[in-house]
Amino acid sequence: MVRTLAKHIGKYRTASILSVLSVLGEAGMDILIPFVMAKLIDQGISRGDLGAVYRYGLMMLLCAVMALVFGIAGGRFASRASSGFASNLRDAMYVSIQNYSFSNIDKYSTAGLITRLTTDVTNVQNAYQMMIRMMMRSPAMLILALCMTISISPRLSLIFLGAAAFLGCALTFILKHATSAFSRVFVKYDDLNSSVQENVTGIRVVKSFVREDYEIGRFNAAIEEIYRLFVRAESFIVCNFPVMMLTVYTCIIAISWNGAHEIVAGRLTTGELTSLFSYTMNILISLMFLSMAFVMISMSLASGRRIAEVLNEIPSVRSPKDPVMEVKDGSVDFCNVSFSYGKRRVPVDWDNPEAVKRYHEKQKLKEAVRQGKMTVQEAEKLDPDIRGTGWEKKYVLRDIDLHIRSGETIGILGGTGSSKTSLVSLIPRLYDTSEGEVKVGGRNVREYDLTVLRDAVGMVLQKNTLFSGTIYENLRWGNENATDEECRGACVLACADDFISSFPAGYNTRIEQGGTNVSGGQRQRLCIARALLKKPKILILDDSTSAVDTATDASIRKAFREKIPDTTKFIISQRISGVKDADRILVLDEGTISGFGTHEELLKTNEIYRSVAEAQAESGGDFDHAPGKEA
Ligand SMILES: Nc1ncnc2c1ncn2[C@@H]1O[C@H](COP(=O)(O)OP(=O)(O)OP(=O)(O)O)[C@@H](O)[C@H]1O
Ligand SMILES: [Mg+2]
Known part of the structure; x- marks a missing residue:
């Protein structure tokens, strides 16, 4: 994990090193000051030598100015290094996420990814800054100050060792409890973010089901838990300061007492005693900062791990080494294809008493093994x-x-969950097949450069999205160089021109985030136009006219037939009317082909198709509501 993250320090390595050097310089100066002060007292004040007072006073001033300069430089370099490191991390994570395939995306929740990009990176940034400042400064101060005290009075330095041992034990206890509470906080953050994200995105659904109170309750429970964990963690952290102060005062009393005896015995000078007091503070403050740095770093370890996970995720779909750069034509072949989204937990069949009994017995055995009874x-x-x-x-x-x-037009029909979307997702390689191969233009899709392949395949997803921006900007997602004329042409084909022209700002109308200010049917038509602008060799419409009225749906299909006859078209629909004039129709049933042929052929040979056609002729309903078909 550390190596993955360290790679992204990049050009901020110099700033990091300069920061460490400045911090060390500052620590050196801080240590020198009490030393010079001892000389000033012993050789200047005690002996009444004004020249020495000036000399050492000037040296102290110089040390203080140097310490200030080093301090400022250290702070600036550290903040530049840590902010740069954070921005590199965010950049790398963003690039990594953009390269994810659909199956990589399936692994993470959106909220989880956002937390990783924001809170987690901020944690690592703070910890890094702490590390290059405190983790360098404190040990350096500690060691230097200890050396100085030993050189002044080995006997008195024993007091520090005792104090350090006591403080070490106390801080370890505090840290252990605080970090375990902190690490639980982060998991809860993910829950909180996912609750916020889900609700804000789905706010309309929440309102239409009058679920506000329930959602507020759920949110409150999440923040309550975070509050509880934070209070717990902080209640340990706050002990840090009193423990520290207790040690400091005990040390001062012990040193005053013993120091006075040493002075009387002539083994110590007044100046040395004064500098010992300064070193006491130095040593103990270093210990405290060190402990705080440990808290931060251990807190950020969890964050670092989560960031590294995103960075190390290998995109499951990538372009091959020597990719094919041209798609010859729009032919598509599925050769003995089987596909699985990956392993899934097999659910217990709760209606089957045998299965439930087996489940409970298995749980009991597992528990016994866990408890070591077996x-x-x-x-x-x-x-x-x-x-x-x-x-x-x-x-x-x-x-x-x-x-x-x-150039063929293929209709695809099947109940919900019959894998229509899964089937067409394999054509632009949104997912890779588990077995068998998919060919486009006579070549395996895995041989193509991904951009070339996806440019040749225009797909209007079932869950389509528009982005904030004008209609023109949205359309140009399909082809950034499209002229206004081409944009209009695509909209005419998709039957979107009429309603766009009726807007006061026409094609310059702004679409709000997620396309909330256009109707469902309008959004679908804009998405079709956007896909058409790519001038694809293969066009896939995944239930893309479900919110469009039947007459408009028919004119879109007619326009496709006449204006883009060479494009292979896949039209997924729940309505027989949406597919019946296709060249051939594929009927899917639970992931297998139930029938494939023209409308007339299927009416004769395919039981499912016939019953759906009859039912829809009567009721005009969709596939799943056909009486002869179980959904
Ligand atoms: N990303 C995914 N991860 C895991 N399983 C999935 C995923 N997407 C779909 N499935 C599963 O694959 C099966 C087929 O889903 P698919 O979306 O292809 O059906 P569909 O025919 O398009 O249905 P609909 O008509 O509702 O759009 C379903 O059982 C579904 O649960
Ligand atoms: Mg679907």
């Missing part, structure tokens, strides 16, 4: 699967074999 081997004799993780690979697509010519 070994794993003994437990395995009773249940061979005791070490089973409960995770298994669930295939959402099985044995898909399809061959689609360039």
Whole structure:
């Protein structure tokens, strides 16, 4: 983890080193001052030598000015180094996240990623600053001050050793309890952020279900927990200061007492005793800062680990070494494709008493092993699967074999969860197949450069998003060099031109974040236009006209047929009317192909298709509401 993070100090390494050097310089000066002061008292004041007073006084002033200069320089270099380090980390994390494939994204929650980019980086930044200042200054001060006290009076320096041992024990106790509370706080932060993020994003749904009170309650519970943990952690931290002061005063009394005896015995001078007092403060303050730095650093360790996780995540979908840079045509082949999103926990079938009984027995055995009442081997004799993780690979697509010519229009129909979205996600390589291969333009999608492939495949996602900015700016996501004319042309094709022209600002109308100021159907049409501007060889519309009325839907399809005949089109729809004029229609049933052919063929041969068509002809409902079909 440290190595991963350290790589990103980058060009701020020099500032870090200069900061350390300045801090060491400052510490040196701080140590020198009491030493010169002792000389001033002993050789100047005690002997009444004014020349010595001036000489040593000037030296003290010089040391103080130097300490100030070093201090300011150290502070400036440290803040430059730590802020630069933080900005490098954020930059690297952002780049890393942008390169994630869909399956990498599936692993993290959005709120979790935001916490990592903000709070976690700030923690590491503070800890780094602390490290290059306090972690250098305090040990240096401690060692130098100890050396000085030993050189002045080895006997009296024993008092410091005793004090340091006491303080060490007390601080270890405080730290141990504080860090365990702090590390729990961070996990809770993630929960809090995800609750805020989910609610603010879904505020309309929260309001329409009148769930405000429930959500406020949930939020309060989360902050209550954080409050409790913080109070607990801080209640240990606040002990730091009194313990410290107790030690300081005890030391001062002990040194005064013993020092007076030493002076009377002629083994110590007044000046030396005065400097010993200064060193007492130096040593004990260094110890306290050191302990605070440890708190910060141990707190930031958890953050550092979370940042390193993001940075070390390897994108699961990447361009190959010698990529193919051109997509020949829009043909698509699925050759015996099976696909799984990864391992998932197999749920217990709570309706099956046998399964529930087995589950409880297994839990009891696991508990017995955990408590050490039984070994794993003994437990395995009773249940061979005791070490089973409960995770298994669930295939959402099985044995898909399809061959689609360039320029064909393919309708895809199937109930919710029948893997329509999963199937088309494999074409632009949003996910990689688990088995078999997907070919575009006659070549495996894994051979293409990712940008080339994704530029050739225009996909309107089921959960589409517009970004804040004007309509023009949003459309140019598809093609940043598109002229105004081309933008309008795409909107005419997507039947979006009419409503855009009716806005007072036309194409310069601002879209709010998430596209909340346009209707669902309008948003869908804008997203289609955006995908069209890419002039893709393959166009995928994933239920993209679900919020558009049937007549507009039909005219969009007609425009596609006439204006972009060479583009291969995949149209996922819940409505028979949305797919029936396609060249061929694919009927999916729980991840397998149930039928593939024209509307007329399927009416004759495919039971599912026929029952849905009949039901929709009567009721006009969608796939899942067809009476003959169980959703
Ligand atoms: N990111 C994901 N991680 C894990 N499983 C997923 C993911 N996305 C979808 N699934 C699962 O894959 C299966 C197929 O989902 P998919 O979204 O492809 O269905 P669909 O036919 O598009 O449904 P709908 O008509 O509702 O859009 C479902 O069982 C779903 O739970
Ligand atoms: Mg879907």
